[in-house]
Amino acid sequence: MEQTFDQRTPPSNGSKPVLSFVLRVIVSFGIPILTGIALWWSFTFMRDADANKFLVAVVALIVGVGAVWALYLLTDNLVSLLPESIREAVRPYVFVGPALVILGVYLVYPAIRSLYLSFFNANSTVFVGLENYIFALTDPAMLIVLRNNIMWLIFVTSFVISLGLVIAVMVDRVRWEAIAKSIIFLPMAISAVGASVIWKFVYSFQPLPRPQIGLLNAIVVALGGDPQGWLILMPWNNFFLMFIMIWILTGFAMVVLSSAIKGVPAELLEAARIDGASEITIFFRVIIPYIRGTLITITTTVLIMVLKVFDIVFVMTSGQFDTQVIANRLVQEMFTFRNAGRASALAILLLIAVTPVIVYNVRNMRAGRS
Amino acid sequence: MSTSVQTTSSVQNDRFRQFFSGLPLRITIIVIALLWTIPTIGLLITSFRPPDDIRSSGWWTVFQHPFDISQYTVSNYSQVLTADGMGNAFINSLLVTIPSVVIPITIAAFAAYAFAWLEFPGRRFFFVVVVALMVVPLQAALVPLLRLYVGIDLNGTFLGVWLAHTGFGLPLAIFLFYGYIGSLPGEIIESAHVDGASPMTTFTRLIMPLSVPVIASFAIFQFLWVWNDLLVALVFLGTRKEVSVVTSRLAALIGERGQDWHVLTSGAFITMVIPLIVFFALQRYFVRGLTAGSVKG
Numbered sequence: 001m002e003q004t005f006d007q008r009t010p011p012s013n014g015s016k017p018v019l020s021f022v023l024r025v026i027v028s029f030g031i032p033i034l035t036g037i038a039l040w041w042s043f044t045f046m047r048d049a050d051a052n053k054f055l056v057a058v059v060a061l062i063v064g065v066g067a068v069w070a071l072y073l074l075t076d077n078l079v080s081l082l083p084e085s086i087r088e089a090v091r092p093y094v095f096v097g098p099a100l101v102i103l104g105v106y107l108v109y110p111a112i113r114s115l116y117l118s119f120f121n122a123n124s125t126v127f128v129g130l131e132n133y134i135f136a137l138t139d140p141a142m143l144i145v146l147r148n149n150i151m152w153l154i155f156v157t158s159f160v161i162s163l164g165l166v167i168a169v170m171v172d173r174v175r176w177e178a179i180a181k182s183i184i185f186l187p188m189a190i191s192a193v194g195a196s197v198i199w200k201f202v203y204s205f206q207p208l209p210r211p212q213i214g215l216l217n218a219i220v221v222a223l224g225g226d227p228q229g230w231l232i233l234m235p236w237n238n239f240f241l242m243f244i245m246i247w248i249l250t251g252f253a254m255v256v257l258s259s260a261i262k263g264v265p266a267e268l269l270e271a272a273r274i275d276g277a278s279e280i281t282i283f284f285r286v287i288i289p290y291i292r293g294t295l296i297t298i299t300t301t302v303l304i305m306v307l308k309v310f311d312i313v314f315v316m317t318s319g320q321f322d323t324q325v326i327a328n329r330l331v332q333e334m335f336t337f338r339n340a341g342r343a344s345a346l347a348i349l350l351l352i353a354v355t356p357v358i359v360y361n362v363r364n365m366r367a368g369r370s
Numbered sequence: 371m372s373t374s375v376q377t378t379s380s381v382q383n384d385r386f387r388q389f390f391s392g393l394p395l396r397i398t399i400i401v402i403a404l405l406w407t408i409p410t411i412g413l414l415i416t417s418f419r420p421p422d423d424i425r426s427s428g429w430w431t432v433f434q435h436p437f438d439i440s441q442y443t444v445s446n447y448s449q450v451l452t453a454d455g456m457g458n459a460f461i462n463s464l465l466v467t468i469p470s471v472v473i474p475i476t477i478a479a480f481a482a483y484a485f486a487w488l489e490f491p492g493r494r495f496f497f498v499v500v501v502a503l504m505v506v507p508l509q510a511a512l513v514p515l516l517r518l519y520v521g522i523d524l525n526g527t528f529l530g531v532w533l534a535h536t537g538f539g540l541p542l543a544i545f546l547f548y549g550y551i552g553s554l555p556g557e558i559i560e561s562a563h564v565d566g567a568s569p570m571t572t573f574t575r576l577i578m579p580l581s582v583p584v585i586a587s588f589a590i591f592q593f594l595w596v597w598n599d600l601l602v603a604l605v606f607l608g609t610r611k612e613v614s615v616v617t618s619r620l621a622a623l624i625g626e627r628g629q630d631w632h633v634l635t636s637g638a639f640i641t642m643v644i645p646l647i648v649f650f651a652l653q654r655y656f657v658r659g660l661t662a663g664s665v666k667g
Contacts, residue, residue: 036529064469064532068476076570091569092490099481099540100496106537107503110511110518117513170399182653183403186410189649189656190642191598193617197624197638198409201416201631213428213631215412247406255657308507311600315621330509331601340513347510355505362501362545 020086028097038067118344132345164253185251192311203230260294300361417635418442446636459619470535470596478543486552503541550584587658616641
């Protein structure tokens with residue numbers, strides 16, 4: 001009796017855990033690597049075959065999308081063939097392993113590597129200590145970059161939040177609320193590059209006596225002023241770029257805040273009104289405290305987006321005329337100046353700057369859920 | 371009688387309330403809405419005007435006789451789609467975007483299920499690591515990844531971009547899916563287990579169908595994020611005309627032909643078509659998706 005029992009339960013002699021660990025690692029790496037091979041094969045195949053572009057696209061989509069699913073199912077079936085004793089110990093790694101491997105390759109390794117490279121020179125051959133960071137925080141050109149980023153953070157965030165809040169309160173009281181909201185929210189859907197073209201056209205400038213085709217200069221001229229090259233008008237050009245981001249993000253803040261305001265219980269507002277509180281008092285003493293959580297989330301979200309602003313500056317001025325920001329400078333250090341050390345140092349500074357904001361946001365989100 | 375008992379503050383109060391329901395309020399909203407639309411309308415109208423007209427007069431002059439269709443043309447679009455490569459870029463954008471949405475969703479859903487309902491050593495630790503990775507901005511990964519890509523010849527391929535978007539999107543996707551899948555009622559998952567369903571069957575038959583709302587929200591967020599992205603496309607695909615996507619192609623056109631507004635306006639409008647369709651067709655999910663994406667690093 002004891003003997004049969006022994007036969008059924010696997011003896012824990014130390015080789016099984018090792019085996020199952022090895023299998024877990026194999027399973028974790030198997031799916032990403034096999035996916036990569038399958039996708040790679042389909043691409044070389046398509047590159048060689050001079051087929052119709054559209055056909056190629058369809059094939060790529062089917063392979064790219066189907067291959068991943070197929071590999072999970074396949075690996076799971078393979079695990080089912082393992083001896084019962086280690087099968088269920090290995091199986092979770094079929095599910096979680098590929099994600100961990102990809103995160104390791106695409107975020108953990110590069111972030112650590114960036115930190116390491118940030119202490120080296122342009123081509124990563126000589127250790128330079130904190131030199132790149134000293135450059136990033138003291139170089140005259142960098143001081144303008146930092147100044148601009150701080151201006152973006154202050155002006156864009158405060159305008160987006162307060163304008164979004166005011167509009168949210170206002171549209172709540174008209175019948176065509178949905179249409180007004182859609183219109184103001186719409187810029188959030190389009191790319192920053194597209195938005196930049198829209199505004200580059202609004203700001204466009206032609207020397208007199210040629211007619212102005214940009215809306216802003218046309219208005220200025222109609223009012224009797226002289227047309228301006230707004231994007232080279234230092235330091236005000238920064239504000240013309242910032243306005244693009246305000247234009248994009250205000251609708252987002254408005255929609256999120258509007259749904260929070262609608263969540264304020266009607267009884268609460270009624271009670272305040274009966275007590276004789278003015279609408280302004282109600283706004284500051286009842287509504288604002290009630291939507292505090294949402295207000296914080298949206299503010300931190302906008303802060304992160306603004307901190308990493310890249311596209312608008314890249315497209316509008318390429319950072320010339322004193323409009324440079326960290327993220328655009330980073331790309332420039334990478335491709336134009338070929339300085340991996342400085343680019344990495346800027347990346348790490350960006351990481352340090354967003355960390356507290358995101359930690360706060362995630363905590364806030366989890367507290368809100370539970 | 372009622373006026374006699376009113377205090378000064380309640381008179382102000384009434385005025386305030388009146389403002390917020392009366393004509394001034396409507397006008398304010400209309401002005402804001404116009405300010406928010408006019409630039410886009412200007413772009414749209416300009417994209418249909420002949421190049422000479424664009425250079426010699428403002429787009430608003432078409433309103434002098436708006437129904438005179440001889441002042442409009444679609445030749446800007448045919449030029450930008452063919453000669454300037456926007457048509458090709460449009461297909462490339464679809465090619466980049468669809469797998470960059472589906473692959474992270476698949477991988478994240480499998481992982482979120484394991485984190486929520488399977489037992490394995492290191493479960494808590496790995497989950498904390500995944501959430502912590504949300505703070506890593508993709509900028510912090512660019513330099514080492516590009517070197518890696520150049521080393522293994524993955525640079526400038528769609529595969530490289532798919533995997534990059536997958537990696538950058540995973541922490542948020544796992545975090546969101548875990549929150550949703552983890553809150554599904556335990557009894558149904560237990561009962562599936564008791565009925566002899568394997569984890570894979572439970573996942574495909576039970577978890578995936580139940581998770582459609584959270585997957586839809588993330589899909590919309592990720593779709594717009596990837597479609598509108600410029601940075602990842604620039605770094606990993608580059609600016610070669612054959613592989614560039616709509617955003618990088620448009621950015622290149624701005625550099626090459628900065629004053630050719632007939633090309634830029636129609637090109638810009640082509641980049642916007644798909645996001646606008648998504649916006650109008652799926653507006654409710656759209657808001658949910660963007661809100662969910664608010665913790666992306």
